[in-house]
Amino acid sequence: xxxxxxxxxxxxxxxxxxxxxxxxxxxxxxxARKRITKKxxxxxxxxxxxxxxxxxxxxxxxxLHETLxxxxxxxxxxxxxxxxxxxxxxxxxx
Amino acid sequence: xxxxxxALLLAANAAAQEPSDLRRWExxxxxxxxxPRAMLQPATLTLEKVRGSPLYSVIDAGALLRxxxxxxxxxxxxxxxxxxxxxxxxxxxxxxxxxAYRELDPVLxxxxxxxxxxxxxxVQQTAGTAELTPLGGPPGLGTxxxxxxxxxxxxxxxxxxxxxxxPYARLSADWASGRVEAGVEGTAWLVHGSGxxxxxxxxxxxxxxxxxxxxSGEVGRPPPRYERTGRMGLGLGFRLAPAQ
Numbered sequence: 001x002x003x004x005x006x007x008x009x010x011x012x013x014x015x016x017x018x019x020x021x022x023x024x025x026x027x028x029x030x031x032a033r034k035r036i037t038k039k040x041x042x043x044x045x046x047x048x049x050x051x052x053x054x055x056x057x058x059x060x061x062x063x064l065h066e067t068l069x070x071x072x073x074x075x076x077x078x079x080x081x082x083x084x085x086x087x088x089x090x091x092x093x094x
Numbered sequence: 095x096x097x098x099x100x101a102l103l104l105a106a107n108a109a110a111q112e113p114s115d116l117r118r119w120e121x122x123x124x125x126x127x128x129x130p131r132a133m134l135q136p137a138t139l140t141l142e143k144v145r146g147s148p149l150y151s152v153i154d155a156g157a158l159l160r161x162x163x164x165x166x167x168x169x170x171x172x173x174x175x176x177x178x179x180x181x182x183x184x185x186x187x188x189x190x191x192x193x194a195y196r197e198l199d200p201v202l203x204x205x206x207x208x209x210x211x212x213x214x215x216x217v218q219q220t221a222g223t224a225e226l227t228p229l230g231g232p233p234g235l236g237t238x239x240x241x242x243x244x245x246x247x248x249x250x251x252x253x254x255x256x257x258x259x260x261p262y263a264r265l266s267a268d269w270a271s272g273r274v275e276a277g278v279e280g281t282a283w284l285v286h287g288s289g290x291x292x293x294x295x296x297x298x299x300x301x302x303x304x305x306x307x308x309x310s311g312e313v314g315r316p317p318p319r320y321e322r323t324g325r326m327g328l329g330l331g332f333r334l335a336p337a338q
Contacts (some may be wrong), residue, residue, distance in 0.1 A: 030233060030240035045247055047238025047270075053204050056231045058199045070197050071118070071162035083231075 003090035005065035016064065020083045023059045037058055038080035050074060060086060119161035121220060123334040125296070126156040127172035127191060132266075136298055136306045136331025142180050150164045151182035152309070153328055153331070169194050176316070177213065185323050186213030187316065188298050208254070210318040217318045221256030260285055273300040285320060292316040298331055306331035
């Protein structure tokens with residue numbers, strides 16, 4: 001299945017997942033890369049406080065061309081939730 | 095049949111986590127609204143009994159209502175109290191505030207207004223405030239240092255302007271291991287050219303259901319009177335923090 005981001009670039013669900021996990025890994029330099037998966041909890045496992053989680057907004061806008069609302073990002077609990085938010089924001093390709 | 099049921103459950107779960115289903119407003123209850131760190135610290139009720147004297151109480155509690163104002167902005171409004179019969183009236187504090195946040199990656203800006211009064215409402219002050227914190231940066235800023243070192247910290251700088259102008263800086267740090275949490279928060283103000291500071295900390299053990307046994311302490315000169323205070327206590331704590 002493929003979807004289009006806001007600039008018309010096409011993404012697969014696996015591609016979105018890989019890109020989001022890469023962003024989260026870059027924001028968690030003290031953690032082993034393999035520890036960060038879709039199931040990783042941002043607050044509980046990585047210890048992100050409620051403001052640190054907002055750091056995902058800019059790289060997602062730059063890399064995946066999707067603009068997430070702060071109120072949505074503030075309530076995201078897992079990497080999987082973040083992947084789903086980005087994927088849901090993309091447009092289905094007929 | 096099983097596959098269809100599994101697909102239905104999966105779809106229902108996905109729908110339940112749709113961003114459009116997120117509540118626009120949420121209520122948090124904690125130690126104080128003065129900072130996110132203080133909001134995560136449990137609200138406490140401590141009872142003190144010394145032979146020959148009545149039963150004294152110490153209450154530290156705050157509540158915060160938070161909601162969205164737009165894609166990059168949100169609003170908080172709250173009330174707080176530092177009260178109880180163990181504190182002299184001059185050292186009790188009642189406060190209320192409204193604050194709007196604007197995310198400007200790499201920093202977060204908070205602009206608000208706060209009312210504070212002492213226990214007798216003899217000293218009352220209303221001030222506009224502006225605060226800044228970096229979203230991230232050096233190791234431990236806003237996130238655990240590492241999986242083995244569950245310590246994080248966050249600095250704020252700000253200014254309060256009411257009857258006078260008071261620049262201030264705040265540093266908070268917290269640590270967690272299993273059911274045990276500990277935190278400390280220090281604030282320093284420049285009032286009429288001289289410094290005032292106030293530090294409070296706590297160690298809490300979670301009992302489940304948002305309840306904690308909490309040992310807390312404080313020392314320094316908190317607003318609005320900036321009167322010297324210092325105490326330690328052990329009591330019952332409660333926290334309601336949906337986002338965490």
